Amino acid sequence: MNTPSNGRLTGRPLWTIFAALLLGMFLAALDQTIVSTALPTIVGDLGGLNHLSWVVTSYLLASTISTPLYGKLGDMVGRKPVFLAAILIFLAGSMLAGLSQTMDQLIGFRALQGIGAGGLMVGAQAIIADIVPPRERGRYMGLIGSVFAVASVAGPLLGGFLVDNLSWRWVFYVNLPVGALAVLIVVTRLHLHTPTVRHRLDVVGAALLSGGVAALIIVTTWGGNEYAWGSTTIVGLAGAGVLCLAAFVWWETRASEPILPLSLFRSSVFSISNAMGFTIGMAMFGAIVFIPLYLQLVYHASPTSSGLRLLPLMAGLLVASILSGRAISRVGRYKIFPIAGTAIVVVGMFLLSRLSVGTAPWLASVYMLVLGVGIGLVMQVLVLVVQNDVRPQEMGVATSTATFFRSVGGSFGVAIFGTIFASRLADQLSRLPRSVNARLGSGVHLNPEQAKHLPARIHTDFLYAFAHALHGVFLWGMALAAVPFVLSFLLKEVPLRTTVAPAADLAVEEAVAGAAPEERILAAAGQE
Numbered sequence: 001m002n003t004p005s006n007g008r009l010t011g012r013p014l015w016t017i018f019a020a021l022l023l024g025m026f027l028a029a030l031d032q033t034i035v036s037t038a039l040p041t042i043v044g045d046l047g048g049l050n051h052l053s054w055v056v057t058s059y060l061l062a063s064t065i066s067t068p069l070y071g072k073l074g075d076m077v078g079r080k081p082v083f084l085a086a087i088l089i090f091l092a093g094s095m096l097a098g099l100s101q102t103m104d105q106l107i108g109f110r111a112l113q114g115i116g117a118g119g120l121m122v123g124a125q126a127i128i129a130d131i132v133p134p135r136e137r138g139r140y141m142g143l144i145g146s147v148f149a150v151a152s153v154a155g156p157l158l159g160g161f162l163v164d165n166l167s168w169r170w171v172f173y174v175n176l177p178v179g180a181l182a183v184l185i186v187v188t189r190l191h192l193h194t195p196t197v198r199h200r201l202d203v204v205g206a207a208l209l210s211g212g213v214a215a216l217i218i219v220t221t222w223g224g225n226e227y228a229w230g231s232t233t234i235v236g237l238a239g240a241g242v243l244c245l246a247a248f249v250w251w252e253t254r255a256s257e258p259i260l261p262l263s264l265f266r267s268s269v270f271s272i273s274n275a276m277g278f279t280i281g282m283a284m285f286g287a288i289v290f291i292p293l294y295l296q297l298v299y300h301a302s303p304t305s306s307g308l309r310l311l312p313l314m315a316g317l318l319v320a321s322i323l324s325g326r327a328i329s330r331v332g333r334y335k336i337f338p339i340a341g342t343a344i345v346v347v348g349m350f351l352l353s354r355l356s357v358g359t360a361p362w363l364a365s366v367y368m369l370v371l372g373v374g375i376g377l378v379m380q381v382l383v384l385v386v387q388n389d390v391r392p393q394e395m396g397v398a399t400s401t402a403t404f405f406r407s408v409g410g411s412f413g414v415a416i417f418g419t420i421f422a423s424r425l426a427d428q429l430s431r432l433p434r435s436v437n438a439r440l441g442s443g444v445h446l447n448p449e450q451a452k453h454l455p456a457r458i459h460t461d462f463l464y465a466f467a468h469a470l471h472g473v474f475l476w477g478m479a480l481a482a483v484p485f486v487l488s489f490l491l492k493e494v495p496l497r498t499t500v501a502p503a504a505d506l507a508v509e510e511a512v513a514g515a516a517p518e519e520r521i522l523a524a525a526g527q528e
Contacts, residue, residue: 001516016142020185021124022147026086026173027182028117029148031059031094033155035110038168045168046103054107057221061458062114063121064217065210070119071126072259075393076201080190084183086119091179097505098172099118113172122400125383127190128397129449132212134388134496135332138381142325145380149372150319157308202259205251209259212244220415224422260401261394269389270398272491273382274405276338276484280345281409282416283484284375287477288313289350289414290421290470291368297466298357312365316372324377328496334381335493341377342485347482348374353474357463376482379406388496401509411482417473424472428465 033053035042044054054118074082093113100106162170219237240287251259267269291313295306325339348371355364383402390398 016185017131017190017193018128018136018143020182021127022085022143022187023182024120025124025144026088026147027179028120029342030155031113031117031175032056033152034159034171034436035059036156036159036467038141038159038163038171041163041168042106044101044434046100046106055103055110058107058111060411061118061214061217062111063118064404064411066115066118066120067400067404067407068209068260068397069206069400070122071396071398072202072206073406074123074126074370074396074400076257076497079123079396081188082119083127086116086123087183087186087202089177089197090116090120094172094175094179098169098394108332122396124405125387125403126396127319127517129387129399130392132368137384137387138325138328138334139322140325141380141384142322145321145325145376146318149318153308153311153314170275186187200257200304202252202255202257205248205259206371208244208248208480210343212241212248215241215244217408218410221338221410223415223417229419255282255405256426260397264390264394264398264401268388268490269494270401272302272487273389274386274402276342276378276431276487277382277402277406278409279480279487280342280375280378280484281406282413283345283349283431283477284379285410285413285483287413287417288371289351289473291352293356294467294470295364298359298463299361309361309365310368313372314370315372316369317376319371320376322376324381326473328381330382330495333406333493334385334496335491337381338378338385338488338491339485341374341381342488343369343377344374344377344479346478346485348372349478351476352477353471355470355474356467371518372417378488382406383429384496385491385494388494389394417476421473425465425469428468429462468472 039055070082090113093109093116097106097109097113100109125141125144128137130142132140145453157173158174160166162174190515200391215237219234219241220238223229223234249262252260252262265274291310292306295301295309301309320341324341328334328337348367351367351370355367382400384403386398387395
């Protein structure tokens, strides 16, 4: 076993463990998209069309709100047992989802899957931080970024293949052998230090944070779809979410061991990195969700084909993520990559705003490639920056915070851009002749399959209205992407550490010296 005198893993043992972590992350990322092509078949078998969206929403909601809890638990009881628990929860959810007999059961078991998925994403990145120093971590973080790119394309394709050749239930069963292999490798090969200090879990903080975020994500999911934005339900949920989060902030200042230590935000590096993650998550997820819709409406691509047509975006993300990670490991500096990445995202959003009914497919692919390169240069670098900025005993909560802000930003982005799109499309359709509007009905909710069967003249009018509405969505995305671009110049460049766990870091000593007495005690205990 290639373990040098300082206890760090190298060579084959490191890559074996890294492969198991990638498998876990791949499963979590894959299940965000794999059900999309199976949903029509699932509804045909189980019924419950009115609850269809919750098959996806329950998973995303559960994975998002469980993320901070996993980060804190990993810091408290050790990364390995928490990561194993996450895999087992995910596999249990997968098996039960495959066995579901009703739509309600499927939604519940998808939520169980999501609870496990939150731990897979955070746990894998935190474990890498435990075994690889920041200076060398760039190449591994780049590969993690590529996992999301591959899963985004592979999910719909694999889902379609399994539905066509086996059964929709295999969309969930396929996780079992892959997850079992990851469990075997982690159990037999991964050996990490387990904290010996007794901790107290911040149950109240976890409940307030989960409740607040869940309420706001449901608002973004239901608003403008299930309920009007000004309805009592949406306003009530929004108010409850804001109150829960305000109570969470108040409670975290008093908790003996907060689930999300607010003291971390005293660091400008930590605060700016998470603000960038939140805003670029909004721009990225909010805008990208409309690209498949454009491909299906304008190019008449099937859902599976539209997934394949996203390959340029994913290829750009994959290549940029890997190459930037290697470059960071080689030179030990990172600031230029968020600056360049966010600038390219702004350019990519502008190019996508030029998409029209007559845009050639190859040109649309070039525009997507540009956006993918920008995302690949910035997304995983922000996780590395946050990890490099905190003490080893706060690695889990810092990693989960970065993931959490990006996910919540994405949820808000999808809602905001959805509202902008619907408003602009309704405005464009209202300008069409009454005879056209009478034939279109509620054109805002027209899906690609329905659009195909419109009369030629009306279909053309609808496409031009759609393209004009989409133009505004990407321009708003460009404006929003300019925010992390400006923030990237404020991001302080801290030299990347060459050790995994620095015991006597000057910045840590200064932070502890300026902390409250109870924080000093906790910090001292964490360094033992």
